[in-house]
Amino acid sequence: MTQTTSARSGLTRRGFLKSTGATAGLAAIAGLAGCAPAKEGGAESDLAETGVVEEQVFRGVCRPNCFGFCHMNVHVRDGHVVKTSRRDYVSDPHYSRICQRGLSHVHRINDPERLKYPLRRVEGTERGAGEWERISWDEAISEVAAKIKEYQGQYGPQALATMSISGNYGQLTNAMYNRLFSFLDACSISADSDMASYYGGWRFNGGINECNEISDVLNSKTIMVYGANITDAQVHHWHFIKEAQQNGTKLIVVDPIYTQLASKADIWVPIRPGADTALFMGIMNIVVERGAVDVAFMTKSTVGPFLVRSDTGKYLRLSDIDPSSAKADEALAEEAGEEAPADPCMVLENGELVSCDDATAPDLDAEYNFDGVTCRTAYALLRDEVAKFPVSRVAEMTQLTEETIEELADYCIAGSVSHLLGYGNTAYGNGVQVCISGMTMAALTGNMCKPGSTFGNSYPVYTGTNYAFSSPQPKNTPGVGILSLPEVMKTGQRIGEDFPIKMLFIWSANPYNTMCHTNALINDVWPNLDYVVTVDTQMTDTACYSDLVLPCGQHFEQVDICTDGPTWNLHYNEKCAEPPYEAKRDSDIARLLAQELGYGEYFQMTDEEAIKEILETEDGVARGLTIDALKEQGDLRYDVADPHVSWPDGTGFATPTGRLEFYQEDPQVRSPREKVPSPERYEAERLPHWFPPFEAWSENDIMKKYPLQLMSERPRYRVHSQYYNVAMLREIDPEPIVKINPQDAKARGIEDGSYVDCYNDRGHAVAKAVYSEAMRPGVMVYPKGWQRSQHKAGGWSELLTNEFDEYGVNSNFMDVVCEVRPWNEGGDE
């Protein structure tokens, strides 16, 4: 594997440094990358003075939040990254990939605008005015530590809030900060993104993002994709789908937009936005009407046969039938010092009440009168709920034809379907139910828990690391979600209790750009913060509006491991070079702060030692997941079953009943906030239920004022706001655009290629209009992630709502309405 060559670059060391310096064009670096000799890792080059530049190749793991975790060769000459190229996964070569962003890292790493020194906002200037003074690390660290002590001393631990989202999915980077902030018992601000599907899945099956591995689509007869833009947003998944299609698998894409993926589909289903739950309910109704329910699966793996009491909504349990025996069991357990046995749910078998543990063939669809209380099976309740969705009504709601809906039901009933759920259709006020009703539909047809049959998003996360490393202290300070933060900052209260936050420490996140309702952050959050620190490689929107900016290393400049990914693998990232100028590794920034704050003794370990402590749990080591093995191989598969199939026995779900819970006796919110669910809502949440979107639904009054829906798209040329300043990508994708159906544009006097102002009551964004027949009339789509400074005015996140549903507490990026008008630069807005 090791290749060692050297080549004459024609540049002396001094010449090279000059050409890569702050003022040099990027072409110089790219040019050098063209003559790429290679040596694997290791020895420093000492040949540069003679004009011979030796190249070293390190293993990098690209890890912005694109779900990719592509392995790459990081080519380094004289301590400078000159190129990145694809590197194979050792244990899973079919995941070896790279994309245009991965190939462009050299531009990011050597960006002349990369942050070089700690910068403090010049006293007396406004945040965002762009006036900075360079300060030393000593000054920066002591200032941050002093502020933390001052605010926490005066207001309590929550006075320090921290926020990290998805800039770097490295374990060490995040664990070191989290460890420090655990000692400080700081308040952590969560992003509330992607939570409808995360929470919906957790509620239904107890897993987090749990479904079959993406390579398992090769075992399916049909792949049905709902609200995922796989060719652009999950690029490493696409080739599996294409391969399956080439083997005869049908690809059905349910998306209101004619996306790249839709263009590759055998059937494109242009559903009305926000209507997926109605579609799933309608399909379930057809399945029931046709008598095509998979009774065996529903009986064995779901709560279907459990009797539900009509008086309480709870399952009928053994303790209801025989309180004395249940009490006796409890007492016996207590005497023996054991946990009380579960109180089994009751089912009907041959007309008799039996504990679910003892039944062999319980009735799925039954009713029983217990002590004057009607009890019906959970399945019977579901059947009644879906009966409200006859195909004619669903056709109206979804704006699909009845034939299309029947045809989709045919595919579901035929079985062997990979149902792939994205994050687009769940980014609505009604998103949780999209996930829950979809999973119920898959269960009803037995399309789960077998090779080729699944429902969900394949994004596995290894959970076997040492959690205590990043949380050495019990957490007493509650967290706050970004959607509630404006309210918390405005009132100084969280759920009725005083909760003053004074300082925000941000790393790996650009909330001023990526989080909803920027003007709520601008007006309610930022002015109420006395001190904001951002650690980044770039002067992002968030960094711009901070009081102190700390420059950090880029992904490849720090050793790290990753435990997420498109597959069941752990990944090792070697350090390829030192961070340039005065930038420091995140782990070192955490160490310096810890030292200054009196926690230095807990941060004495090296990065390698810290990684070992994080990775090598007893269970991990027993499975061979050691740092040495990971370093040696670069990637390690932690699930030997390949492809991974979730719950292949159809049992063992981590729900309270151990079964798939399409009926919940006590639905719990994901995260308690000031919005408390009403009793009606609580009742409705028990079963799959149709709720309309918050805004983007024509029956909603707001659409009279703002008749267009505004959706975002994951751009190929950025991951969120990352790669925004890469010259090579900006050549292809130079400025913010918004795609609009020509019909909508012409009705407003908007010409193709002209600038337009998209606006609603919350804010606005100016972008170039691009006519596109791929847009559904009434819907506009913008590629997300431009920094505010790259817009002519405004920014996309200004238009987003921070309304949330009390169960999922999720950001509704797609459930947004607006109007659009031509924009005259310098004219009236």
Ligand SMILES: Nc1nc2c(c(=O)[nH]1)N[C@H]1C(S)=C(S)[C@@H](COP(=O)(O)OP(=O)(O)OC[C@H]3O[C@@H](n4cnc5c(=O)[nH]c(N)nc54)[C@H](O)[C@@H]3O)O[C@H]1N2
């Ligand atoms: N290049 C790139 N890749 C990325 C990212 C990035 O920023 N850039 N971001 C990453 C992250 S963090 C995430 S969460 C994922 C998201 O990955 P995806 O879920 O695949 O992407 P989205 O763009 O959120 O939405 C997918 C699709 O949902 C459709 N859609 C919108 N409303 C509806 C609806 O009501 N019903 C249906 N059926 N479809 C609807 C949209 O038209 C869109 O095509 O992508 C990841 N990948």
Ligand SMILES: Nc1nc2c(c(=O)[nH]1)N[C@H]1C(S)=C(S)[C@@H](COP(=O)(O)OP(=O)(O)OC[C@H]3O[C@@H](n4cnc5c(=O)[nH]c(N)nc54)[C@H](O)[C@@H]3O)O[C@H]1N2
């Ligand atoms: N309109 C709209 N907005 C959305 C979405 C949408 O669909 N539509 N999707 C949302 C979703 S699903 C997500 S996940 C969020 C993502 O939101 P963010 O995580 O805020 O998005 P990024 O732009 O990736 O920001 C990460 C920042 O981390 C920095 N960074 C990278 N590497 C490192 C490092 O090693 N150390 C440190 N300290 N910093 C580093 C990057 O330079 C970047 O500025 O965006 C959300 N925003």
Ligand code: SF4
């Ligand atoms: S940006 Fe994502 S898809 Fe592209 S190389 Fe990096 S990890 Fe892979």
Ligand SMILES: [Mo]
């Ligand atoms: Mo995301």
